[in-house]
Amino acid sequence: MARVVVNVPGQAKRGEVLEIRTLAAHAMETGFRRTQLGELIPRDIIRLLVCTYNGVEVFRAELHPAIAANPLIAFTTVATESGTLEFRWSGDNGYSATQSVQITVV
């Protein structure tokens, strides 16, 4: 089960810059490690995080094996209108997770 956490202020003034912090529970296996038998452990990472604000993409991040386990990505966006912030993670082995947050802009 994909577990993700997003921290966004629920209410904001119009034009305010919102700080968004996202965290996904994921081992981010690099694909460079070996087992005791010397076999390479295949890569299994989250490759992409996309954030949309009322359907419009405001942020996108491509992740690589050099991102630590349980990837934390923090960024900002301007509060323009009330609505939904949707976050979508996708990665190797069909990994996919979504989370949406309602925000009220006054």
Place this chain on the structure above:
Amino acid sequence: MAANAQAQLDPNRAAQRKAAMEEAVRKVTGGAPLRRGRVKLDLPPLIDNGNAVPLSVSVDSPMTPADHVKAIHVFTERNPQPNVVNAYLGPRAGRARIETRARIADTQTVTAIAQLSDGSFWSDSVEVVVTLSACLEEGLI
């Protein structure tokens, strides 16, 4: 572990990784010149544990539709792969700042590059010292 330690010391390997990083940077910039300044890459200069190193990149930009940061890229010189993160933002970001946690494999230089809406590229590099490397726990698992 021994093979890995050797790989870290092998001068050819180091040169290859440097070339890989330059190649990755070229892919992003398309050969455009990199200028120093405007970008601030923030990460601790001395790292105890390279497995989760907090790093942030902020760019001095008004973030208006006419003048904003389009993308922020982070590269390392001596990790197995040069790319760390490619973030794409726009004027709706309000502030040009991202934060994440990275794996740093070795004592090396970390570079952040910002692509601005006018097509220019700005960069900042930080040298870090790592005492416990990421990616070196081979043989322990």
